[in-house]
Amino acid sequence: MKKVFLLGCIVCLSLWTWGQGIDFQKGSFQEALQQAKTGNKLVFVDAFATWCGPCKKMAETVLNQPVVGDYFGEYFISIKIDIEKGEGPILKEKYGIEGIPDYLFLDGDGKLVYRFGGAMSLDKFMEGAKYAIETSHDENNVVRLAMRYEQEKNDEAFLKLYLEKLIEVGSRDSYEVFEQYLKIQKSIRPSSKEMAEFLKDYKDFLVYGGEAERIIQENEKSEEWRLYVRKDIREVFQFFPRLMLMHSYPYAVQKKDIRIIENAVARAREDGLSVSEGEKEDYLIRFYDETRMGEEYKEIMGNKIDLFFKNLDLKKIQNGHIEAVKIREAEPHRKIISSAESYSRSMATTIMNYVKYVNKDAEKKDVLRWAKQTYDILPNRLENMNFYADILYLYGDKQEAIALKEKACQLAVDDEFGQKIRNELDKMKLEKK
Incomplete structure (x- = not known):
C-alpha cells in the first residue's frame, strides 16, 4: 500500500512539473542574455505592467499552459520585465516598448530577432514564438544584416532589404539605417507621392535633424503631394512632429550626442508642438542615465x-x-x-x-x-x-x-x-x- 501511495506521489509530482507554463528566470536582464548565449537560445521578454488587463489575461490563459511551457523551456530563456520598475524603464526606452503586453525575442547580445504583442489566442501566440525561431535561422535576419551593415551601407538594395526585415520583426530603433537609405537611394523621387507613402510606412523611424525631415520640409506643401497624397497619409503627417521628437531621444542615445535632443526640442517647438522645460529636462535626465554620464x-x-x-x-x-x-x-x-x-x-x-x-x-x-x-x-x-x-x-x-x-x-x-x-x-x- 505504501509503495502504491509513493508511486502516486511521484506521478503527481511529475505531472505537476511537466504541467507548468513558462518558467520565468528570477535574475537580471544581463543574466538572461548570458544564459541564452551559453545555451545557444533566444531570450524571450514578457514586457508587462501590474495594472495591464491584457497582460494578466495572457498570463492566466496562455503563458501558463503546459504546451507553452514545454516549448519555451526548450528554445528560450524567459524573463518578465515590469516596464515601470527596476530595469523596466530603461529597457522600455531601449526597445521602443509602447503597447503592452509586448513580447520580444532577442539573441544573446540583446539584439532584436522578432517581436509581437497584445492579447491573443494560444495558437496565435505559439505561431509567433515558432516564427521567432524560424527567423533566427534566416541567413537574412536582422541580426546577420546588422553585422553586414558597415560594409554594405552604401548598397541601396541591401539597405532596402534591411529596412523591410526591420519592419517585419517590429524593430523601432534603427533610425541610422533609415536615414542612410534616404541619403543614398535613387529609386524614389523625393517629391513623389511614392516618397510620401514611404515616409508614412516608416513613420516609426523618423527623427529631427535628418534626411527625412529635410524631404518633408521641402515637399509637404508641394503641388504633387497636395494633389496625390491620400487623406490617410496626410492624417499621419499631422503627427510627424511628435513622432520625430519621440524618436530623436533613442537616436541621440545611440549616437551618444545630446545635441540631437536639444535640436529636436527646438525644432518641435518651431513646428508648433508644446514641449515644456520639464519635458526637456526629463529627456536630458534619461539621456545622461542611459549613456552613463554620471x-x-x-x-x-x-x-x-x-x-x-x-x-x-x-x-x-x-x-x-x-x-x-x-x-x-x-x-x-x-x-x-x-x-x-x-x-x-x-x-x-x-x-x-x-x-x-x-x-x-x-x-x-x-x-x-x-x-x-x-x-x-x-x-x-x-x-x-x-x-x-x-x-x-x-x-x-x-x-x-x-x-x-x-x-x-x-x-x-x-x-x-x-x-x-x-x-x-x-x-x-x-x-x-
Whole structure:
C-alpha cells in the first residue's frame, strides 16, 4: 500500500512539473542574455505592467499552459520585465516598448530577432514564438544584416532589404539605417507621392535633424503631394512632429550626442508642438542615465530631488493617504493608490538609481537625507521601511539599519517580498559580525 501511495506521489509530482507554463528566470536582464548565449537560445521578454488587463489575461490563459511551457523551456530563456520598475524603464526606452503586453525575442547580445504583442489566442501566440525561431535561422535576419551593415551601407538594395526585415520583426530603433537609405537611394523621387507613402510606412523611424525631415520640409506643401497624397497619409503627417521628437531621444542615445535632443526640442517647438522645460529636462535626465554620464546626471537629478521635497506638502498627502485607506477598506474592489504611496515608490526608485553614480561623501549624505524624507512620507509602510534600512546600511548607521530591517520583517507577510527582506536581514547580520 505504501509503495502504491509513493508511486502516486511521484506521478503527481511529475505531472505537476511537466504541467507548468513558462518558467520565468528570477535574475537580471544581463543574466538572461548570458544564459541564452551559453545555451545557444533566444531570450524571450514578457514586457508587462501590474495594472495591464491584457497582460494578466495572457498570463492566466496562455503563458501558463503546459504546451507553452514545454516549448519555451526548450528554445528560450524567459524573463518578465515590469516596464515601470527596476530595469523596466530603461529597457522600455531601449526597445521602443509602447503597447503592452509586448513580447520580444532577442539573441544573446540583446539584439532584436522578432517581436509581437497584445492579447491573443494560444495558437496565435505559439505561431509567433515558432516564427521567432524560424527567423533566427534566416541567413537574412536582422541580426546577420546588422553585422553586414558597415560594409554594405552604401548598397541601396541591401539597405532596402534591411529596412523591410526591420519592419517585419517590429524593430523601432534603427533610425541610422533609415536615414542612410534616404541619403543614398535613387529609386524614389523625393517629391513623389511614392516618397510620401514611404515616409508614412516608416513613420516609426523618423527623427529631427535628418534626411527625412529635410524631404518633408521641402515637399509637404508641394503641388504633387497636395494633389496625390491620400487623406490617410496626410492624417499621419499631422503627427510627424511628435513622432520625430519621440524618436530623436533613442537616436541621440545611440549616437551618444545630446545635441540631437536639444535640436529636436527646438525644432518641435518651431513646428508648433508644446514641449515644456520639464519635458526637456526629463529627456536630458534619461539621456545622461542611459549613456552613463554620471556627473551630469547627478547635477540635474540632485536639484530635481531637492526641489521635490522642498515643495512637498507632507501633511496634505498623509491625510490623503488616510482617506484612500478608508475607501479601500469600505470598497475592496476599488484599486486606489494614494499620492503618498505613489510618491514613496517613485522617490525610492529615483534615489536608488542615483546611488549608481555616488562617489563623494557629500553625495552619500544627500542620499541619506532624501531616503529619510522618503521614509517619513509613510513611516509605517513596509516598502518605505525596507528602503530606508537599505540606504542606512549602505551609507549610515549599520546597527540602526538592522533594527529597522528587523521591524520590516515583523510587518512582512510570508510571500516572495517578505522572504527577500528576511534574506537581506540575514546577510546584514552576517556581514556585521
